[in-house]
Amino acid sequence: MRVKRYVVDSMPDALQRIKADLGKDAIILNTKNIKTGGFFGFFTRKQIEVIAAVDVNKGPVPSAQPQSSSPSDIIEEKRPKLTQKVSFQVDDEVKKEIPTYDLKSIVAKKSPIFTLENQTVEAGGASLPAEMPARTRENIAVVDSLPKPNFSSLRNKLRLQDVEDQWIEEVIQRMSARYSGVLLQNDQSQIQHAKLVIEEMLTERQSKQSLIANDTRFVKFFGPTGVGKTTTIAKLAAEGVLKNKRKVGLITTDTYRIGAVDQLRTYSNILNVPLEVVFQPGEMSTALENLSACDLILVDTAGRNYRKPDYAMELAQYFPSLSGGENYIVLSLTAKNSDMVEILENFKCLPVEKVIFTKSDETQTYGSILNMVMRYHLSLSYLTTGQNVPDDIRVAVPSKVANLILGEG
Ligand SMILES: Nc1nc2c(ncn2[C@@H]2O[C@H](COP(=O)(O)OP(=O)(O)O)[C@@H](O)[C@H]2O)c(=O)[nH]1
């Protein structure tokens, strides 16, 4: 067995490095929040220490776990068998750092194994091992005798957040494949590790440039009526003008709703940016010519008929080159998960790659973020948090969204 220590800024960084160094079969033995650097207690950096291990005797295993295998199958497969002969190769720096788990006494006392904040062993945890390999071997034997983790409380928590069963099982599969069973023995520790896995899932789907890129000129916003498209565009226009010093122009094709144009015109007047109103698809090129001096053009669209399958095609007529620039779908977190599915099914024919979730302040259920990002391969971009323009908008950071889904929002 080869054991290695990593100090990283985020879990996805760690997973990338572990995969590159130790391969796909590596498992994570311990994670801990630490502070590095600093000068007399100032300027310290929050980082994560990750201890990972791989059984060097084991042959290659396919990277993706088959859908049918249950979490317990995976745990079983990742654990060295008691009868198996294992050789150890522990990096020198890990010998200094790796925690010693007195697992026999933990099991005997049936005491909680990990504390939430620092994830250190509560019982045992004596001094550093004189003979690391022998000790580790003994620990692994005791780990084998621990009960298999029961994920029922985590499942319930995720279900209450409206996370679909498919993604709940994916979270549990990834946790079981990645973390040793000893880390998943109690509910709190499971939640901590589920957060890391959800962060990883959201990050995997995120494009390199999750927000409006500095060199993007043409940005279109789609989504049903009332989700907050126009308000969000106003927030982003303000950010473009005030923070990024860009020459912003606005276009609206939403001429169906009385007051919709006036709403955007009010924001264009406040921000002192030009607004073009496009009544018919053929007028788009003239609007773009009129805004030729602008280096960021934000386009508002009508939200009507979004449930009709041909609605997306109707919208597409306004944009001869839909693939130019960036396309955002705007969804409200107050909508039902099934409604979001219906909208995104109808949008499959358009190249929409990024998603903005609005009205996070009006709900405490956030599972649909994970569902939609995973199911429709969307890159998470912004989260809006209220009606105030321009303040109530945030970058949707995967770790923060994971915290929203599993508490501590
Ligand atoms: N609570 C809350 N309300 C919002 C948010 N974003 C927009 N709204 C409100 O939702 C309503 C509809 O917004 P609007 O931008 O007109 O939606 P559109 O039809 O998609 O363009 C307005 O009353 C907005 O103030 C948000 O993040 N939180």
Ligand SMILES: [Mg+2]
């Ligand atoms: Mg609108």
